[in-house]
Amino acid sequence: MSAVAIKEVSKIFSSTEKDEDSVKALHQVTFNVADKEFCSILGHSGCGKTTLLMMLAGFEQPSEGKILVDGKPVGDPTWQRTVVFQDYALFPWMTVGENISFGLEMKQVPSHKCKEFVHRYVELVGLKGFERRYPHQLSGGMKQRVSIARALAVQPEVLLMDEPFAALDAQNRSRMQEEMGRILASRDERVRKTMILVTHSIEESILLSDQIVVLTRRPGTVKAELRVDLPRPRGETDPAFVALKRQIRDLIHDEYEIET
């Protein structure tokens, strides 16, 4: 079990002395994510969604409120909640294989097991044969695949993704989204995790999620929570998909412009 509960979480970034300089990034955010579900947090840049993700990972502490995973408050960062970053954050001096096994080594998994895991996850993300390449020899899409494999290989309970496809070009992005959707649809046990995705793309969130949380602009607060019960894999031309997209767009229409 690894349900996530966010309870009345606020985050204020206070600058050194002056009170008026402090920025309220999030205000009283409350929602739950059920075990093994995929939840998207949707909002425009600057609404505090990345801040929320960083707090989920344990890199930041909420100013008010609580974040619980399995009923326990989130503490320091741990492999039980891994993060996929927008800029991939791959270790450039390590090969693809070494990047993926880094977390396993930290967990002191014996080296023959590491190899097995690396093999399984390289296969999952479609990078077989690239184990010995270095990140600088890969395209953006491939780097993000490595990053996803690295985050999954340690068997986290929760996978956190911070706009993982935003830095990719349009073609690569839609391909990655589609592929991610296909992997999720397969209910492959390697990806049966609680997943939280931060994005500003409505389509991406509908393609992938069981649940979508829409945040308002700063200070971010929950505007709406929606269930997505469309069958997987989802097609963007499906009328139900289009209807949902319109619904979300209307929801946030008065909030801000958002990429569709």
Added chain:
Amino acid sequence: MKARHLTLLAALVAAWWTVSTYVLDRTTRALLPPPQDVVLAAWELARTGDLWRHLRDSIKREFVAFLWSTAAIPLGIAIAWWKPVEDQVDPIIEILRPVPPLAWIPLSILWFGIGDVQNQFIIFLGCFFPILINTVAGVKGVEGNLVRAARCLGAGEAQVLWRVVLRAALPQIITGIRVGLGVGWMALVAAELVGANSGLGFLISDSRTVLRTDYVIVGMATIGVVGLAIDRTIRTIVQRTLPWSREFGR
């Protein structure tokens, strides 16, 4: 480097030869011997082994001092990583850094006498600060997300520092080593001019007292060639071992 890039160098050597042979008279020629005399002097110094002895002593001093100055790497990491360390150490460094290594020569001769230890101390000062400054900058420049990624993958503080921060900062640390060895090499020669009984710096100053300008020039040329060789060696090592680094791409 292509052969045609050496045209200007060849012209300068030719000018040197012309001046020395046709412009200077017999007495003043002693101040600037022609190139062929310098080559002969080099051959002579090499054959008698004097050149190698001085070279070996200088390189040994540079190397030992460099080993000591690598202490700048952990210190630099500590400064960049822990704010209280930076707060305490920074003022000291800011005061010491602008003092050129050469300004330490008088005091260091009193402290250590003439010889290896004094020379090594001066070289150490030359190496230390470039390595330190570059290490601090390198560690501070490590992408925050790399550290975050390591943390959420289960790395503890020591593992973050050893496996991520040090590696990520390595290209810049090596830049510091390159600069440091260069500054150290220059400081070495200066230290040997006044505080040694051997070494290339000593060779130069000793030859001057007997007006062997040909030996002086041989010593200077050797210093230049060795300095260049040290720099090129590090670059080559880095290009082989850190292929991922952009810093040494060229």
